[in-house]
Amino acid sequence: MPRYISYIVTSVTVVLVWYAISLQIGALLLPDPVSVLSLLLTEAGSARYWAHVGASSWRIFAGMGLAFIIAVPFGLVVGSNPKINKIVSPFISMSYPVPKIVLLPIILLLFGIGDVSKIILIMLIIFFQVFITSRDAARNINKEMILSFRSLGGNKLQYYQHIVLPASLPGIFTSMRLAAGTAVAVLFFVESISATNGLGLYIIDAWGRADYTSMYVGIVSMSLLGILLYEFFEILERKTCKWKHTQ
C-alpha cells in the first residue's frame, strides 16, 4: 500500500472516531472535528496564527537540530574510542537520569524568557537520547568488519565515513523520531509557562478564555508539528538507509 493511502485511511479513521466521541461526550468538552477543522482553515489565513506556528517550529527545529549536530559526532567518537568512552560515559550515566525539565527555572534565570531558553531546554533533553544511541551504535560495530576495513587501507576518518556513520544512522533516526514527540511535549510545557507567542501559549490562552474550539485548533496544530517532524526523520531514514529497506 502506498504511504499516502495509508495516511489518508488513518486520518479519516481518526476524524471519524473523534466525531463519534464528540457526539457521546458533548461538543462543549470535545468540539466536533468539522468545526475545529474549519476554524483551523480560517486561522490558516491569519498572520497571527502563522506567527505562533513559526515561533514554535523555530524552537523545535533549533533545539533538535543543535542536539543532533552535537550529539551525533560526539556519540560516534566516544563510542569508537574505548579510552574516551571510559572517561565520558560515567558523566553521562550520572546526568542522564536527572529530569532536565526541572532545570527550567534555572535556564529561565540564565537565558531569559526568549527563544534561547526554550531551545536550550529542548536540546538538553534530546541530546542524551541521541548521544546514547549514537555511542552504542558505534560501540557495537562488528569487530571483523572493523578489521577488514583497516586491512583494506581505510584510515580513521574514512572509518567514520564508510563504517561508523552508516552503521549508526538507522538508530540515530529512530531516536530522532522518538525525540520529536518528546520535543513537542517539552515545547508545550515551556510555552505554556513562559512565552509571548507559540502554539503552547495559543492553547493555554484559548483554554483560559474557555474557547475550546480554538484550543483544539492549537492542539491539532501542535500534533501536526509533531507528525511532520516524525515523518521528516522517517523520510530521511528511508533516503539514507536504503539497505535497511530491501528484502
Place this chain on the structure above:
Amino acid sequence: MNSSKNLLRVENISKVFPNGNEEKVVLSGINIDLAEGESIAITGQSGCGKTTLLLIMAGLISPTSGNLFLNGKAYSETSNDIALVLQDYGLPPWKTVADNIRLGARLQKIPVSDDELKNLKSQLKIEGLDHLYPHQLSGGQRQRVAIARILLLKPKLLLLDEPFGALDALTRERLQKLLLNIFRRRGFSFIIVTHDVEEASLLGKRIMVMDSNGGGISTTIDNPGFLSEGYRDTQECFERVKQLREVLKASD
C-alpha cells in the same frame, strides 16, 4: 617466472593475551617463510590461534614478541600489499555489491577500469548483482564479492581465514578451483587457514599444523603436487589427507 624470492618472513612470533590475572599464551615460536607465488595452508584445532596468527601477519594486531618482514622489510602495520578475507567476509551491509567491490580500490586510490571490473565479475560469476546489498546474496556470492574486492587491489599476499567454511560441498569445491585458477594466473602468494584437512591438501603447497596448546607449529608437510590437474582424485591427495588427519589426532 616463479622465482623463489622470499615474500613473507615470520620470525619467532609469540602472542600472549591477558586472561584475568593470568596470561594466556596463544602463539609461541612461530616461524614461517613464504616465497613469492607459493601457498601455505594452516590447520589446527579450534582455538589454537590460527585467526590470531593471520591478524598478526596482516599487521592488524601486534605480536607480543617477534618480527615480521615483507620483501625483506620489517613491518608492523597494515600494508596495501597484504589483503585479508575474514570468516564473515566483512562486507558492510549498507554498501551495494558494486560499492563493496570497489571499496578497497577507493580507499587505496587504485584506478579501476570498467573492463577490469567486468572481467573480474565474470570470472567470479557475480555479474548482475551490482545493485543488491550483501544480505540479499547467498553465502557463496558474498564470499566471491569479498574475494573480488581484494583482487582489485592486486595484493602480493592474500590471507584467508576459513573462507569457504560456511558453504556447501559443491560451492566450496567450485570456489577452491576458482582460487587456484586465479592464483595460477596472477602469481600472488596466499596463506589459507582451514580446519578442513581436504581443503588444506588441495590448496597448500605446504601444510602447517598448529599445536592446540603451546601455540607453535608442530608439523609442516610438503605437498608439491597440489597444483596438478585432477589432484583432488589422486592417490597422492588421498594419502595427504590421511597423513594430515593422523598428525592432527596426534597433536590433540
